[in-house]
Amino acid sequence: MPELPEVETTCRGIAPFVNGKVVTDVIVREHRMRQPIAEQLPQILSGQTVQAVTRRAKYLLLQMDRGHLLLHLGMSGSLRIVDKETPPQRHDHVDIVFGRITLRLRDPRRFGMVLWMEVPPLQHPLLCKLGPEPLGDDFSGEYLYQKSRGRRVAIKQLIMNSLIVVGVGNIYASEALFRSGIRPTRAAGHISEKRYVRLAQAIRSVLAEAIKQGGTTLRDFQQQDGRPGYFAQQLQVYARQGEPCPDCGSPLKAVTIGQRSSYYCAKCQR
């Protein structure tokens, strides 16, 4: 399930293959995504050159000659670089063809998005209200502390709120809270600044390490070359309820917070 490290891995993986390349064809086999894919997409994209491949939050942005193509992988999406003759498989919804190679989007659950944008992407309604990048300079413990004052929401929900900080999904939220010794259910407004500094560092470190490993593959995430991500084996608490805590050995617990499964050690996290 793509979170920030998986999207970053994909971004780095596809960039060398598509940067500077001209779109020769676009094939849309399934328009029904989170938003319907524009009927005119093939005509719009054909002939344009990829100027840059970047990421904002979990959105991938292909900067073209006359606008940006926004791609979101939802929770089951993946992008692969394949030869254009490679037969599409089930759920391969979109091909963006660059001569011999094609950028192929697969998304079984179709929670993803493919959107052509002619306004500057950071001004688009989907992107303009997003919080800072967790690996960027605007994110810190002090920032989180300020944002949390007066709020009763569980800390796990706060750090998963993309208006506060982007890219922290369900897996890495549990991991970062474990690393910083904070119980995921704790009210955000009742956590000290000192602990927020630890939390911000934990968010940064867990995301950075996951990027190094090529992301986390639980079910269906694939890197651009088809390999899985290798961070799953580093997960200390996610989906490990009942197993011993890696630090103290007491059994890990599972709890549902905001309709999302969450995992923690009741002894190490308060």
Add this chain to the structure above:
DNA sequence: AAATTCTCCTGAAGGC
């Protein structure tokens, strides 16, 4: 305003 719930969808897993 903030918090919670709903919604999209399919594949995996569990029950009988």
Add this chain to the structure above:
DNA sequence: TGCCTTCAGGAGAATT
């Protein structure tokens, strides 16, 4: 073995 039910999850929209 096979059918049915349940669940997971990103994040915008709708509701409380």
